[in-house]
Amino acid sequence: MDKEWRASKSSQEIIETVASEDRYDFDFHDLDRVQRRLKQRHIQMFIAGTIGTGLFLGSGNALRVAGPLGALVAYALVGTVAYASLCSIGEMTTWAPITGTFPHYAARWVDPALGFAVGWNYFYSNAVSVPVEISAAVILMTFWDKDTSHAAIYTAIITVLICAINLFGVRYFGESEFFFSVIKLTLIVIILFAGLVVDLGGGPTGERIGFKFWVNPGPINRAHLVEDVGADRFLAILSVIIQAAFSFQGMELVCIAASETENPRRNIAKAVRRVFYRILVFYMLGILMIGMLVAYDNPLLLARTGTAAMSPFVIAMNTAGVKAFPHLVNAGIFASAFSAGSSYLFCSSRVLYGLSIRGQAPKFLAHTTKNGLPIASILVTSVFPLMSFMAVSAGAETVFNWFVNIVTTGGFIGWFSINLTYMFFHRGMTAQGFDLTKNVYNNPLQPYLSYWGMGWTLIFIFMNGYAAFFKFESSIFLTAYINIPIFAALYFGYKFFYRTRIWKPLEMDFITGIPTVEETEMPADPPVTLLEKVGAVLF
Incomplete structure (x- = not known):
């Protein structure tokens, strides 16, 4: 292997590093044809794209299962893990805003086999999620149109x-x-x-609610799995932790779009810095609010309509006598489902394109239009939305739901790999003398944030189907854990075939094919008008 010399970024000493082997050439710059067309306001709002049915609808089930305090604790814990994962990928992306995002980082700084496994896992997890969101959007349409025969038409249009x-x-x-x-x-x-x-008594009924539902029926519900009250309440919170984790997944979209973003380092750094406050305001205050407005034993929380009728926000407003909310909330949830479906299609197509340009997917998938659109990867990924028609057929619906549940742990594996890769990234950068604080984005809590995120996501993966161990059902067990051997087969299969190995700190390549700050960042235009100043604060 050749040796190359690199100057330390933090001092004048020279550090000797070992270059990558020739067959793992990471200079894909000449193959990458995507163009930077996303603006700052687009990137800033991508974080909001993760807010969807998990908060509007799923929060009702979280409240029913764990109670107001239990749901709040579960969402707070998962919020810290989501924040840790986004900080980790955000720091790596501001160093290397290139196509392929975290699967490429895993191949580049951990093991090429890990990049292959993570990339394909993330691709099929997101691709299958597209028809799931389409099916959810169609169900939401039934809130206004009760004729189920129109489901196929709505599915086709969406x-x-x-x-x-x-x-x-x-x-x-x-x-x-x-x-x-x-x-x-x-x-x-x-x-x-x-x-x-409404909680303070300003609704049509004039009733002041306060925290009365935290007293009766109580702050934490039971899971009814074991006799011990304390242990049973802990299991209830455990159930909601898994659901809450699904609600937060998808925040990494902001970094997946880095190679198509104007001024990616500055804009992604700004988005990551603001995500903590958005989690606190939108998720934490949202969960706290429904826990104040609705009792966890409210029978309406048992509804499984899939529309706004089961939203705890709608239940609270209907109880208070505010009748206009259901239509407004249903429209918002429909927008969330549609937006999520579009985002999952975007993510999966870009990851597939990234796999292709580094030789881990068929070469034709790297084809782009003259405007830099990875058309081949998008067309292949666009086949997956057709699976949504399976949900229309009563006979195929069960198979469809099984297939969906099988890949639900894909998001957890993605988070785990992001934090694991950052741990290697941090170790390699330190060993080679780079000053991490000089990066456009650096969190002073690293690498401990990555340890926190990696540990908890590993727990999420293995406790995903814990309920099957109390009342064993083979279908629940299979769908909860089958993705683990699939991921292992991808990793060890690639590793065996190509004889890859884990990179040592001085072998990691932090330079090749990565554009400099001068190449990606343009001088920021300060806001002048009042509207521009407001936009600068919001976006």
């Missing part, structure tokens, strides 16, 4: 629109995500203010 948004170009995708994110954030703000007014 499928075509989601695919068209991605095929028209990244600018159209960015604008659509910005539009839907504004809708969702506006809805959440309205709900939080309205909830506070």
Whole structure:
């Protein structure tokens, strides 16, 4: 192997490093044809894209299972893990804003086999999630149209629109995500203010609710799995932790779009710095509010309509006599489902494109249009939304649901690999003398944040199907854990075939094919008008 000399970024000493082997050439710059067309406001609002059905609908089940305090504890814990994962990928992305994102980082700084396994795992997990969101959007339409025979028509329309948004170009995708994110954030703000007014007695009934539901029926519910009350309440919180983790997944979209973003280092750093406050305001205050407004034993929480009727926000407003909310909330949830489907299609196609340009997927998938759109990867990924028609057929619906549940741990594996890769990244950068504090984004709590995120995501993966051990059902056990051997087969199969190895700190390549700050960042234009100044604060 050749030796190369690199100057230390933190001092004048010279550090000797070992270059990568020739067959692991990481200079894909000449093959990468995507263009930077996403603006700052697009990237800032991508974080809001993760706020969806998990908060609007799933929070009701969280409240029912664990109670108001139990749900709040579960969401707070998972919020810290999501924050740790985003900080980890954010720091790596601001160092290397290139196509392929964290699967490429895993191949580059941990093991090429890990990059292959993580990339394909993330691809199929997101690709299968597209028809899931389409099916959810169709169910939401039944809130207004009770005729179930129209389900196939709605499925076709939504499928075509989601695919068209991605095929028209990244600018159209960015604008659509910005539009839907504004809708969702506006809805959440309205709900939080309205909830506070109702809780303080400002609703039509005039009843002051306060924290009475924290007293009766109580702050934490039981899971009814064991006789010991304390242990049973702990298991209830455990159940909600898994659900809450699904609600937070997808925040990494902001970094996956790095290679198609203007001024990626500055804009991604800004988005990551603001995510803590967005988690605190939108998720934590949202969960706290529903715990104040609705009792966990409210029979309406047992509804399984899939529409706004089962939302705890709607239940609270209907109880308080505010009748206009259901339609508003259902429209917001529909926007969330549509936006999530489009985002999952974007993520999966870009990861597939990244796999292709580094030789871990068929070469034809690296084909782009003259405007830098990875058309081949998008077209292949657009086949997956057609699976949503399986949900229309009664016979295929069970198979569809099974297939969906099988890949649900894919997001947890993605988070785990992000934090694991950052741990290697931090170790390699330190060993080679780079000053991490000089990076455009650096969190002073690293690498401890990555340890925290890695540990908890590993726990999430293995406790995902814990309920099967109390009342064993082979279907629950299989769908909860089958993705683990699939991931292991991808990793060890690639490792065996190509004889890859884990990179040592002085073998990691932090330079090749990575654009400099001068190449990616343009001088920031300071806001002048009042509207521009408001936009600078919000976005």
